[in-house]
Amino acid sequence: MKRSIERHLNILDFALSSLKRRRAKNFSLLAIYLLVIFLPASLLFFVSALKREAAIILSDAPDLVVQRLIAGRQDLVPKIYAEVIAGISGVSEVRPRLWGYYFDSWNGANYTIMTSDDRSLKQGKASVGSGVARSRKMKVGSMFPLRAEAKAPLILEVESIFSSRSDLMASDMIVITPEDFQQLFNFPAGQVTDLAVTAGNARELPTIAAKIVSLYPDSRPILKSEMQRTYQAIFDWRSGMVMLILAATMLSFIIFAWDKATGLSAEERREIGILKSIGWETSDVLLLKFWEGAVISLTAFLVGVILAYFHVFFFSAPLFAQALKGWSVLYPRFQLVPVLDAYQLVVLFLFTVVPYTTAIIVPCWRAATTDPDTAMRS
Amino acid sequence: MIELVGVTKTFNSGRPHQFTALNSVTLVVRPEEITVFKGPSGSGKTSLLTMIGCMARPTSGRIFLKGVAAALPFQEEGVEAVEITSLPERFLTAIRRSTFGFIFQQFNLINGISVLENVMLPAYTTGEGVAHVKARALSLLEQFSIGRHAAQRVELLSGGELQRVAIARALINNPAIIIADEPTAHLDSKLSEEFMAIVAQLKSEGRSVLIASHDPLVFDSPLIDSLVEMRDGEVVSSRSFR
Numbered sequence: 001m002k003r004s005i006e007r008h009l010n011i012l013d014f015a016l017s018s019l020k021r022r023r024a025k026n027f028s029l030l031a032i033y034l035l036v037i038f039l040p041a042s043l044l045f046f047v048s049a050l051k052r053e054a055a056i057i058l059s060d061a062p063d064l065v066v067q068r069l070i071a072g073r074q075d076l077v078p079k080i081y082a083e084v085i086a087g088i089s090g091v092s093e094v095r096p097r098l099w100g101y102y103f104d105s106w107n108g109a110n111y112t113i114m115t116s117d118d119r120s121l122k123q124g125k126a127s128v129g130s131g132v133a134r135s136r137k138m139k140v141g142s143m144f145p146l147r148a149e150a151k152a153p154l155i156l157e158v159e160s161i162f163s164s165r166s167d168l169m170a171s172d173m174i175v176i177t178p179e180d181f182q183q184l185f186n187f188p189a190g191q192v193t194d195l196a197v198t199a200g201n202a203r204e205l206p207t208i209a210a211k212i213v214s215l216y217p218d219s220r221p222i223l224k225s226e227m228q229r230t231y232q233a234i235f236d237w238r239s240g241m242v243m244l245i246l247a248a249t250m251l252s253f254i255i256f257a258w259d260k261a262t263g264l265s266a267e268e269r270r271e272i273g274i275l276k277s278i279g280w281e282t283s284d285v286l287l288l289k290f291w292e293g294a295v296i297s298l299t300a301f302l303v304g305v306i307l308a309y310f311h312v313f314f315f316s317a318p319l320f321a322q323a324l325k326g327w328s329v330l331y332p333r334f335q336l337v338p339v340l341d342a343y344q345l346v347v348l349f350l351f352t353v354v355p356y357t358t359a360i361i362v363p364c365w366r367a368a369t370t371d372p373d374t375a376m377r378s
Numbered sequence: 379m380i381e382l383v384g385v386t387k388t389f390n391s392g393r394p395h396q397f398t399a400l401n402s403v404t405l406v407v408r409p410e411e412i413t414v415f416k417g418p419s420g421s422g423k424t425s426l427l428t429m430i431g432c433m434a435r436p437t438s439g440r441i442f443l444k445g446v447a448a449a450l451p452f453q454e455e456g457v458e459a460v461e462i463t464s465l466p467e468r469f470l471t472a473i474r475r476s477t478f479g480f481i482f483q484q485f486n487l488i489n490g491i492s493v494l495e496n497v498m499l500p501a502y503t504t505g506e507g508v509a510h511v512k513a514r515a516l517s518l519l520e521q522f523s524i525g526r527h528a529a530q531r532v533e534l535l536s537g538g539e540l541q542r543v544a545i546a547r548a549l550i551n552n553p554a555i556i557i558a559d560e561p562t563a564h565l566d567s568k569l570s571e572e573f574m575a576i577v578a579q580l581k582s583e584g585r586s587v588l589i590a591s592h593d594p595l596v597f598d599s600p601l602i603d604s605l606v607e608m609r610d611g612e613v614v615s616s617r618s619f620r
Contacts, residue, residue, distance in 0.1 A: 003505030010502035010511075014495070021490030267489075274486045277433060278500040278547065279475025281468060372474075373428035 011284060015291035030300055033356070037304025038311070039319075040348055043243065045312040046320050047236075048339045054231045061227060062095070062196035063205055066212055067220045074220075076191035081216060085197060088211050090204040096192035098181050102146060102174070107135050113185075115178045123177050125159040131171035133161045146174075149186035156180070197221075254355060264363045272364065276372035285368040286361060293360035297353040305345065313338045380407040380430055380555070380586075381459075385439035387425050387611075399425040401611040402439065407588060409445060409554075411603035411620070412581050415590040422611040423590035424559050430588065431478045431557045432470040435463055443477070475500060479548030481558035485540045487532045487547070493519065494528040497546045504551065511550070518546040522576065538569040545576060556580055558589045562596055570595045577601065 019026050066085065068077040079096055086094040098115040111132055121127065128138065136144055138158050145153035162170040181187060197212075199205050209221035264272075272285055280288075311317055387400040400422045407413050407430070415423040428434045429441060444459040462473060479500075480486075487496045497515040498508075519525045522542040527535060532543060541561065548556055558577075562570040570593065577587050578601045589596060597605055607614040 005505075006507055007503055007505040010505075010508055013508070014491075014499070014502055017491050017495060270486075271488055274488060275499070276471075277474075277480060277482075277486065279471060279551070280500075280503050281471045284503040371434045373433040 007284075008287070011287050012291050015288050015295060018288070019292055019295060026296060030296055033296065033300035033352075034304045034307070037301050037348070037352055038307050040243070041305045041308035041345075042311050042317060043320060044341065044344045044348065045308055045339070046317045048341050048344070049312065049337060051232060052337065052339050055228060058224065058228050058231060061224050063199050063202060063224050064197040064209060065222045065227075066195040066197060067222065068194075068216070068218050069220050070218065075218075076188065077194055077219075079190050079192055081219070082192070082195050084215060085195060085212055088208055088215075090199050090201060090208050091197055092200045093198040095196040095198075097194050097196055098178055098187065099193050100181075100185055102184070104135075105147075109135055110172065112173045113181065114173060114175050115181045116175045121159065121175070121177055123179050124155070124157060125176075126156040126180075127160045127162065127173075127175040128158055129162050129170040129173040132174055133158065146184055148184050150183065154180060154184050264367055268364075269367050272367045273370075273372060276368065282365070282368045286365055289360055289364040290357065293357040294353075297356045301349060301353055305348075309338070379409050379444040381405075381442040381444065382407075382426075382430070383440045383442070385426075385429060385436045385441060387422075387429065387434070388437045391437065399611050400429070400436070403611075403613055405606065405613055405616065407586065408604065408618075409586050410581065410584055412577055412587045412589065412601060413604040413606065414597045414599075414602045415588070415606045415608055416592060416597040417608035417614075418592060420610075421608040423608055425611075426608070427557050427559055427588060427590050429463075431480060431555075432462055432465075432474040435470075439463070443473070475504065475551060477553055477555055479551070479553040479556045481541070481544050481548050481556065481561050483560040483563050485544040485564075487540060487543060489533045490531060492529050493524065493532055493535070493543050496532055496543055497550055499550075500547060501550050515546065515550055518549055519543075522546055537564050538572065541565065541569070541573060542576075549580075553585070555586045555588065558587065558591075560591055560593075561589060562591060562593045567595060574599050574601055 066077065066081065068075045068081070077096070082094045082096045085091060095117070100113050102111045102113050103109075104111060109131075116127070126144075133139065136142075138144060138161075140158050140160060142158045143155055144158065145155050148154045156174075156176065162173065176184070182189070197208070199208055205223055209223065212219050212221050275285055275288070276282070311319065382403055382405045385400055385403045386398065389397045389399060403422075403426060415426060417423050425434075429436050440461055441463050442459045442461050460473070462470065465473070488499070494512070494515055497518060498511050501511040501514075516525060516528060519528050522545060524535075524539055524542050524546070527539060527543075532540065535543065541564075556577075561573055565573060574596065577589070580587055581601075581603075589602075591597060596602070603620050604616070604618045606616045
């Protein structure tokens with residue numbers, strides 16, 4: 001047992017020494033390999049963390065949102081709907097909501113304008129997302145104008161700025177009073193944007209939704225589970241786009257690695273011959289080459305994954321942010337909570353480390369099974 | 379003792395460029411002697427040494443190792459002779475590693491690593507502790523007066539130094555038989571004489587030394603015990619000086 005361990009250690013020691021003497025070749029290979037691991041690992045970390053973040057935020061969303069459609073387009077909901085829907089058995093609360101979008105021609109950004117039921121927010125005051133504050137260079141107490149439908153601008157004072165913890169959802173948000181909202185958009189009285197419905201029992205939600213449709217055929221009830229599914233799909237779609245680009249990178253790496261690994265140089269062939277002639281078995285040579293490949297690929301994998309972790313969870317993934325986070329020009333700035341998906345990491349490991357190590361072993365096996373007397377004649 | 383019975387080696391058998399390197403060679407090589415195989419290029423010297431050294435198998439014939447403690451797991455106690463030609467590759471490697479030390483014409487050292495590592499290489503796969511192997515390697519390098527080069531890369535050494543490194547490497551597993559193929563081909567006369575002095579020293583330690591050479595400094599040396607003359611894959615004459 002001890003001899004077997006010593007044998008492995010000795011061969012590993014020689015493998016490291018072999019890697020060191022082909023420093024330039026191995027470092028360039030390691031650098032490319034590292035990049036190939038770093039990019040998909042960053043993507044995996046990022047999308048997993050983002051989905052988790054979205055799921056947490058959506059868990060606070062209403063059980064059911066009721067919209068109204070006219071000719072397939074969303075229209076305003078008469079407030080009377082809320083009173084009728086509140087009467088359906090199983091419904092515990094119906095909250096009419098006012099919200100909309102505001103295009104800021106000054107910086108080309110779209111803000112989400114919402115109203116607050118919180119009576120502590122006074123008319124002329126606003127709570128803003130950090131993205132809005134950043135783009136308008138505002139802090140608490142700053143005054144800012146919004147162009148209102150009535151031509152006279154609506155002047156608002158920043159009362160608070162949302163913490164970066166809620167940045168994913170609130171980065172582009174401005175929360176104002178219903179009165180200011182109506183003044184800003186000249187919003188018709190007695191109408192709301194949609195209704196947030198809460199049910200006592202989540203299992204009754206499909207039945208409640210069916211009853212709402214039956215009462216108001218022009219209504220569209222959206223369940224929370226459907227919203228969660230939509231968000232997941234959006235992030236999956238975005239990550240799929242990036243993954244497609246990465247797949248091309250990965251493919252070129254595999255071709256590169258295959259080319260590098262399968263073509264043994266004359267020097268390497270000679271060395272294998274020498275090792276065999278001085279008493280190394282074929283299995284010893286293969287073990288040596290396995291360790292050489294494993295050292296490169298495991299180093300690339302571990303360093304690549306660690307760098308990806310720092311890239312995503314400490315630096316908020318600057319490489320992917322534009323493609324994955326934003327739905328407006330105000331990209332959220334926030335620190336993602338680390339999420340590690342072991343399954344995805346194992347898949348990444350299997351798709352990168354295993355093919356490379358195999359690509360190294362096969363040609364060496366061919367060279368190592370030839371008669372060692374070729375070394376004698378070289 | 380090494381005994382060869384009707385050993386034939388044919389390359390590219392059955393093809394238009396078939397070539398017989400050894401033709402029914404029958405020979406006895408006595409232990410603890412210096413045996414030189416003399417002959418022009420293509421006479422079959424190197425092929426013969428590769429067969430004896432378990433690097434290749436003969437096409438036909440048999441080779442026996444007698445009185446040599448070959449590292450074979452199945453070897454029964456008291457059985458003196460091992461017939462090596464029919465052994466599987468694994469056992470041939472085990473014998474090659476434990477019984478033979480090789481000194482190649484081109485030295486066949488590995489560039490880019492140190493002199494010490496080159497010497498230690500054959501022992502890496504035996505599973506012996508690296509500290510022991512290192513101590514033995516350093517002692518061998520000191521014995522051949524190249525201890526000061528232990529940490530140097532081999533490509534920085536002169537021809538004579540390279541050969542001494544190759545000899546140290548051949549001895550690292552303490553083999554009973556040393557095989558040297560044209561060992562003086564790249565050495566001047568002074569270095570060749572130094573090499574022969576080392577060979578005499580190896581013999582005095584109780585090792586058998588088999589040398590293939592067409593250098594008069596080797597085959598005319600008063601140090602050798604037997605001379606086997608070869609031509610066209612056959613033994614032309616075999617003389618013993620003891």
